[in-house]
Amino acid sequence: MRNVSQMRSAVKTVWECVRTVTGDNAYDRYLQHHEQTHPGTPPLSRREFYAESMDQKWSGINRCC
Amino acid sequence: MANRILGIVLAIIAAFAVGGIAIQRDEPINALWIVVAAVCIYLLGYRFYAAWITAKVLSADATRATPAERLNNGRDFVPTHRWVVFGHHFAAIAGPGPLVGPTLAAQFGYLPGTLWILVGSVLGGCVQDMIILFLSTRRNGKSLGQMARDELGPVGGFAALIGTLMIMIILIAVLGLVVVNAMKHSPWATSTVAMTIPIAIFIGFYLRRIRPGRVLEGSILGVALLILSVWAGGLIDHNETLRTFFDHPGAPLALGVIAYGWCAAILPVWLLLAPRDYLSTFLKLGVVALLAIAIVIMHPTLKMPAVTQFVDGTGPIFSGKVFPFLFITIACGAISGFHALVSSGTTPKLITNEQDVRLAGYGSMALESFVGIMAMIAATLLDPGIYFAINTGSGVVGAAAADAVATISGWGFPVTVEQMQELAAEVGESTLFARTGGAPSLAVGMASIFGTTFGRGLMSIWYHFAIMFEAVFILTTVDAGTRVGRFMVQDFLGQIWKPMANTSWYPSILISSTLIVAGWGYFLYIGVIDPNGGINILWPLFGISNQMLAGIALTVATGIIIKKGKISHALVTGLPLAWLAIVTTTAAWQKIFSPDPKHGFFAGANDLAEKLAAGTLPPERAEIAPTLIFNQHLDGWLTVFFTVVLWIVIIDMLRIAYLRMAGKPVPEGAEAPYVPSQLNGPVPSINGGTASQAHA
Numbered sequence: 001m002r003n004v005s006q007m008r009s010a011v012k013t014v015w016e017c018v019r020t021v022t023g024d025n026a027y028d029r030y031l032q033h034h035e036q037t038h039p040g041t042p043p044l045s046r047r048e049f050y051a052e053s054m055d056q057k058w059s060g061i062n063r064c065c
Numbered sequence: 066m067a068n069r070i071l072g073i074v075l076a077i078i079a080a081f082a083v084g085g086i087a088i089q090r091d092e093p094i095n096a097l098w099i100v101v102a103a104v105c106i107y108l109l110g111y112r113f114y115a116a117w118i119t120a121k122v123l124s125a126d127a128t129r130a131t132p133a134e135r136l137n138n139g140r141d142f143v144p145t146h147r148w149v150v151f152g153h154h155f156a157a158i159a160g161p162g163p164l165v166g167p168t169l170a171a172q173f174g175y176l177p178g179t180l181w182i183l184v185g186s187v188l189g190g191c192v193q194d195m196i197i198l199f200l201s202t203r204r205n206g207k208s209l210g211q212m213a214r215d216e217l218g219p220v221g222g223f224a225a226l227i228g229t230l231m232i233m234i235i236l237i238a239v240l241g242l243v244v245v246n247a248m249k250h251s252p253w254a255t256s257t258v259a260m261t262i263p264i265a266i267f268i269g270f271y272l273r274r275i276r277p278g279r280v281l282e283g284s285i286l287g288v289a290l291l292i293l294s295v296w297a298g299g300l301i302d303h304n305e306t307l308r309t310f311f312d313h314p315g316a317p318l319a320l321g322v323i324a325y326g327w328c329a330a331i332l333p334v335w336l337l338l339a340p341r342d343y344l345s346t347f348l349k350l351g352v353v354a355l356l357a358i359a360i361v362i363m364h365p366t367l368k369m370p371a372v373t374q375f376v377d378g379t380g381p382i383f384s385g386k387v388f389p390f391l392f393i394t395i396a397c398g399a400i401s402g403f404h405a406l407v408s409s410g411t412t413p414k415l416i417t418n419e420q421d422v423r424l425a426g427y428g429s430m431a432l433e434s435f436v437g438i439m440a441m442i443a444a445t446l447l448d449p450g451i452y453f454a455i456n457t458g459s460g461v462v463g464a465a466a467a468d469a470v471a472t473i474s475g476w477g478f479p480v481t482v483e484q485m486q487e488l489a490a491e492v493g494e495s496t497l498f499a500r501t502g503g504a505p506s507l508a509v510g511m512a513s514i515f516g517t518t519f520g521r522g523l524m525s526i527w528y529h530f531a532i533m534f535e536a537v538f539i540l541t542t543v544d545a546g547t548r549v550g551r552f553m554v555q556d557f558l559g560q561i562w563k564p565m566a567n568t569s570w571y572p573s574i575l576i577s578s579t580l581i582v583a584g585w586g587y588f589l590y591i592g593v594i595d596p597n598g599g600i601n602i603l604w605p606l607f608g609i610s611n612q613m614l615a616g617i618a619l620t621v622a623t624g625i626i627i628k629k630g631k632i633s634h635a636l637v638t639g640l641p642l643a644w645l646a647i648v649t650t651t652a653a654w655q656k657i658f659s660p661d662p663k664h665g666f667f668a669g670a671n672d673l674a675e676k677l678a679a680g681t682l683p684p685e686r687a688e689i690a691p692t693l694i695f696n697q698h699l700d701g702w703l704t705v706f707f708t709v710v711l712w713i714v715i716i717d718m719l720r721i722a723y724l725r726m727a728g729k730p731v732p733e734g735a736e737a738p739y740v741p742s743q744l745n746g747p748v749p750s751i752n753g754g755t756a757s758q759a760h761a
Contacts, residue, residue: 020145021152022343024281033139050278051335056141058334059552059568060208061406063342063545065162065236065397065611 026053072112079105086176094371096442097364099179103438107431110187115195115427122626122634123199125419130742132205133415142206142414144744147421154412155429156346158194158404159353161539162397162611163437165243168503168510169604170394171444171452172382174372177391178441185392185399186434189641193615194404195426196622196638201409202416203736209409213621213714215735216628221717224710225617229406230553231707232610234581236403237326237546238588239603240539245318245593246502246600247532252311253493255318257298257529258536259311261341262325264290268340280343287344288351291537295530302493315593322543323586329544330551330578338544345541348534356439356511359518369445369452374476381457381476382501383601384663389652393608398437400641402614404430418745443510450480451488451497455506458598459499469498493525501598504535550581591696594689602666605656606700609649613711616645624718628725628734635722646715653708657701666701670694 019025027049034043044052082102086094119125136142145153170178201207207215210229214222248255268287272278301307329337378386383394397403412425444452453473454462462469466482473480489497492512497505508531515527552568554577559566565573592599619642626635659665662672670693676682677690724731 017146017149017152019281020149021156022280022284024279026280027278029143030139033137033143037139047273047277050273053140054335054339057411058338058545058548060410061545061549062157062411063160063542064158064403064407065160065240065401065542 023053068112072109075105075108075112079109086179093366093368094175095364095366096360096446099175099367099438099442100360103179103183103435106183106187107435110191111423111427111431114187115191115423118192118195118637119199119420119423122631122637123196123419123422125199125422126739127418127420127745128742129419130740130744131202131416131419132413132737133417134742134744135737135740136205136414141411144417145415147417147424150412150415150417150421150425151428153415154198154407154425155432156350157407157410157412158401158429159349159433159436160397160403160542161240161243161535162401162403163433164440164507164535165503165604166395166398166608167437167441168444168507169382169456169600170391171369171441172373172375172380172456173387173391174370174376175367175441175445176371177376177387178395179438181391181395182398182434182437182441185395186430186437189644190400190404190434190615191427191430192637192641193400193618193622194408194430195422197405197618198408198412198416198426199419199422200622200625202413202419202422205737206411206413207409207735209405209618209621212409212625212735213617216621216625216732217714217717217721218732221621221714224713224717225621226553228610228614228617228707228710230550230557231703232402232607232614233546233550233553234584235588235603235607235610235703237543237550237585238592239600239607240542241319241322241326241585241589242592242599242603243502243504244536244539244543245315245322245589246500246598247504247508247536248313248318249315249500250312250496251494251532252308253298253302253525253529254532254536255311255313256301256307257294257533258540260294260297261291261344261533261537261540262337264294265337265341265344268344269336272340272343273335283340284343284347287340288347291344291348291533292530295526295533298529298533299493299525316590319586319590319593322540323582323589325540326543326547326585327578327582330547330582331574334548338541338548341537341544342541345537348537352511352531352534353436353439356443356514357435359514360439360442363514363518365442365446365514365517367442367445368447369449373449378664381453381461383605384661385605385652385655389648389655390605390608392648393605393612393652395437396608396611398434398440400612400615400645402611402616402618404433405615405618418742440507443507443514446513447506447510448478448480448484450474450478451484451509452506453478454480454485455497455500455509456503457499458501458596458601460596460598462499464499466496466498491524492528494528499598501600503600504532508532508535547578547581547585550584551577554580588696591692595693596686602697602700605652606703609652609656609704610707612645612649613707616642616649616711617714619645620714620718624721625734627718627722628731630725632726642715646711649711650708653704656704666697666704670697670701673697 027046030049031043079102082098085098133142133144167178210222210226213225268283272283376387450473462472470480470482485497508528511531512524512527516524555566555568555573567573592603619638622638623635623642656666660668662669673690673694721731
């Protein structure tokens, strides 16, 4: 049984890793951070956050030859 | 102890594999030898050299809080698990360069290119990426240009900035040329590539409006549509009416790419650039993984000789001897100056622990270099005759198929017209002769790897999938590069007239985008109309500028290491720098002063001018000759410019080194002060424990 739960947690880790690399969970992580640092203030909506992070991501050199 | 045993085992396997390559020189060699040798050499470099550099030269300190921890804002500064940083950084540095460079360099045989990809990356490229990443992390994520200004002075800083802008222009032009050559008179490729634009826009809307920020599902949907577009392209190609809409010569296709680049630079990022990038990243990682698996399953025998006669400089794909032009041509697969820009961009803001730079910086580049090795394998498993027939321009071997096969067979690489026709029919193209630029030959190589491994019947689908993959990849770089270039021009013009610096003011956006697109568009257009294929002029120019930028990055790194007082440690970056300076300066010298018209820019211009004056050129060539003459002059002067910029930065660094050794004051470095880390704990661990560690 222990192996099954270990396996499950390993799969979960990999899945979270994939979501983080792709930016799929960027909004969830932002909410978490916002909760910790600015409790009580309203966070950006999912849509606002996505629009802002796209502009930020593409204002510098982040792709190569 | 376990580590030491692993190291010894790796060393033995590497020695065995390299020995295998060396002994089998006169008989065909299996690609598996190269794969095994490469993997072991990367692991050895990572395990020993990179570990030594992080510990001794950089003194990476796990107890020191990184900018991601100190400036954590939940957006760009975020402490991130090291494997995630590795993924991020690899996705950022991986581009079409390591696919194209080794494909062209295969004209020297498989051995010179393979050796340089391995040696150059382990001792040069990986080291550069890792050290610049580290230095930028220590400086709160400063860019290479800022570091050059802070550490060397305003002259070095300005040279780095202007060098970056110029290489960007050449880079986009040469990549655009690769795509145009792949689409030329190929309705299938052109329609598929055209379909990628509406697909990207649809995914852009999906991620912005329908399901905001759901990147994974959006990307998977997009990739499925892209694969569908490859199949749809085949339908278009088989339809007599539809195919005529997509059957174009190079020049209009080049204008299309230029118009596309201009639109991409001014449209909002979420609409085209961001979704296209998600798709290309997914494709890229998928194809790299698939290719590695397929090469191991297929373990093809390389048909190209280890070393060809073209090492003497008479090569048809690009001219120049193996030294220095092998090193210029391979470029990104071994060491790429452009990586230094990425390493001093977004990645430093994600590093949780200073020791993570080894995996993110050194590790990512090792994987990138492995992509170069796979491209080399894909090029050299083809019959050499076929390889040369695809990659040689009609200006070199003649426009008629019979002339081309006669010339190429005369070099000792037999090929027949029937063979080429059969192959073209198999991959669904009308012809494969003179498809210069590297993309078609790589696609044929990839198609035969995938076809042999996963089903030969689908060769034409595999071929056009590979073309689509390369095009999506390249167009992302075109978009992103044009945009970055636009920002640089806006920054530049803003110093002359303030309102121009406003990156969201439309007149400024239009003017600066037009300037940057006109810059690369010019070189692209000339490359397309050049009867010798254009790539033989543009790629060396790109290689020289890219290696010069690497030289600038290594100079900055060397200057900083010297200022810290570790003169002997400066050899870690100083030796690759010296090598790059020798290689690029020699290459530039030959390109400028060689009296051989095939080789020197000015000699080429004079030769063409004489032929034009004597009236010996056919009318269609006489018409474009004045443009080509002007362009060769321009390329010559650009080469002069790149060389001067590199040496200005090197001399600036030597000045600092002299001041430092003489005990005189040097510019104060801008390293962020030490703050103890709360995340990594007081005990430095060699594996670099990180905040988001979920393994426990």
